[in-house]
Amino acid sequence: MKTFLALAAACFLGIGFVAQQHVAYREPLDEMLRMRLLAHLIRQPVWLLGIAAMVCGQVLGAVALDESDLGKVEPLLATNLIFALVIAHVVYQEPLSRAVWWGGLLVTAGVVIFLAVGQPHGGRPTGPWSVRWIGAGAVLVVAVVLVLAALPRSLRTKAMLFAAAAGMLFGVQDALTRSSLLMLGEGLAVGLRSWQPYALIVIAVLSLLLAQSAFDAAPIGISLPAMTAAEPVIGIVLGILVFAEHLRLTGTALAAEVLGLMMIVAGIGVLGRSSFLGKPGQDTGARVRGGPE
Template sequence: MLTYALALLAACANAAASVLQRKANRGLGEHGSLSVARVAPLLRDPVWISGFLAVIAGFVLQAAALTVGALAVVEPVLVFELPLALLLASRVFHGRLHRREWACVLGMTAGLAVMLYFLAPGGGDANRVSPYVWLTAVLLTLAVAGGTVAWGRRAESSGDDPASGSRAAAAFGVAAGSLFGLAAALMKGAMSRYADGFTAILTAWQLYAMAVTGLVAMFLLQSAMHAGRLLAAQPGLTLSDPLLSVLWGVLVFGEDVRGGWDTAFALLGAALIVASVLVLARSPLLTVETDETAPRARAEDATARRP
């Protein structure tokens, strides 16, 4: 139960970070996404800084959950960041969740319960993973993230296509989610040395690789927010992280899962989660936030700057 509680608290922190960063990103426009200069102004924004602190809190809680639980258990729970973010956004952006949103939240809850019950992931030992397996898995994950970033940049460069921004946002969202999943795997690798003392964690190469990976993932997340509408970026961001983490847990760390009909029922639960996320990500609350609130914020900001 402690694993689930810590993972759920991490999802709450991530949801707060998502809403705060969206609020800070509203007035920066929707182009030039892969530019450090476009992200630099956020470093002086108290709202964005609060969101960044929430991200750190989420990482700490996630690390604590990974210390006591399996990666394939912790990461799927984090998909609740999306409904929690919408609940918080409904307060911050003065929207309202309707029956469709609540039905999707229930669908995600039921799907997650079914998937975790029938998979029953557990066991595994990150300390037993050989350096060659680590290197192969990390390079494959980076290749997936790099490929989606390249595709997103090509989509973004075709500015004459009205859908280019949405495709770029979706690609950057998948890339960010993939790197967040990699960061979780690296975090699991570092925290698996907890039994050897805190010094062992500080000397683990995975800890520092996780920090670099997390920073790049944060940059890609900002890029996804700038490139297009959030409802295009959110599904890939929400789903790629737990999917990649489950693959890491089972294929790399050797976490045990049930087979046979249990796997079939678990896949049905996963399908329910995916369907709920896809519907929930198209919530009018996100559409209002990106299509109506952002232009008003930019107009107010321009008015404030007039002499």
Template structure:
């Protein structure tokens, strides 16, 4: 089941990456419009077949993520999902015909090795499919307080630190959304009625939408290089914590912790370098808009 969960999480990450690239391709085909023409630009996007394929792919990736959460530990699924950035740049480079430079290729390798190393060393296993209401209550209070504090602090920060702080708050929201999805799916064996009669799926929808809004704030606050590492590592690390605290998943520590920290450092470095890649920080030939 663990191998199945990892494969489904990888498919979900590839699906998210493909959706991002296809929808960005559709936006590039339309071209930048005047502010007063935004409504017509939205309509034009909806008429783009490429954009619709991206939306459909996003829906399929959501199904793959849900199945991955239903069949494997949260502490495995969400870290694997962090490979989305890597796949986005690979697919984007193909679609927009831009080859990655050597530094970007090295960053690809560092992120892949760091992620694989962390999962192999931590080896998350076991766990229960649902969490008690009391533990959800305390988790919700702690998360709400932390996100509120981060947002309040971000208001007083300059661009790059603000993007990193809001990115961290967004990552917390996405990690908790995934935990809520896993809990909701854990009730599915009792029937669809049991699933729909609990609060978890509705909370996941609300929190997911709120996290999406925060993501837009983070992306507008500063560069991708400032927000993406916080988004990627924050989601992965908090998901490991939530898996242990809420679902009693087991993570190997001891002497392995030293190498796990090194693997996370490698993952962080790779993510930071990918976010600074010329694929997303420079325009194309002839001054084309960066993707």
């Protein structure tokens, strides 16, 4: 049952991402990283359906996680990239290039191997003012650096770096969600006195803005893989740093985890070199200083 729930969750996530990208890609490029992008998108029924599908996927994923271990469910959730590519192929009735398929498979297989072999386990609740939360702060700093590095780059690079930053923030969001639920379990007053629930709202909005900016910049084969890879990896890293979880670190397991990470990087690299059409009616060259598309 947990396998079916996890795959259903991945499918809903894929549907949600395709619907969001379908609408966001039609928005002007000068709305990237601006709150008015979300203000425009929230008035689009298809985008709202995409958000609803994504929420359904997250709820199904949470139910699956409640019935099984993280290491068994997360690899199945990572297949949302493959579902998204297949759905995009059906919706747009256009053949996806071999590079997109190979890149998508490499990213997905890399995430699956890393999560399945690593199998994070153990851990304990962390206080709201624990020094361990510095790890989450470091992730936020890296995400900001990625966004700043993307600004003078091509649309392809913008999409990949914005998506990677969004995935990192989604990973922080996962850690904040877990912490907030643990504190709310101790009582509503305890939860409301801590900073995590409020930080969770801010991070959720920022991660959504970054994701939609990535979708605005490039088709889903370019914009989604880095996001798909970054969220679970950052989630595991924060699980170790903040909640003191453990990865399997035997010789074989460590080699497989490194292989998984290398496959993720290689897959994103393949996708980054694949071609995609510029947005019709947009003078992309005037907006991009990082070179031609």
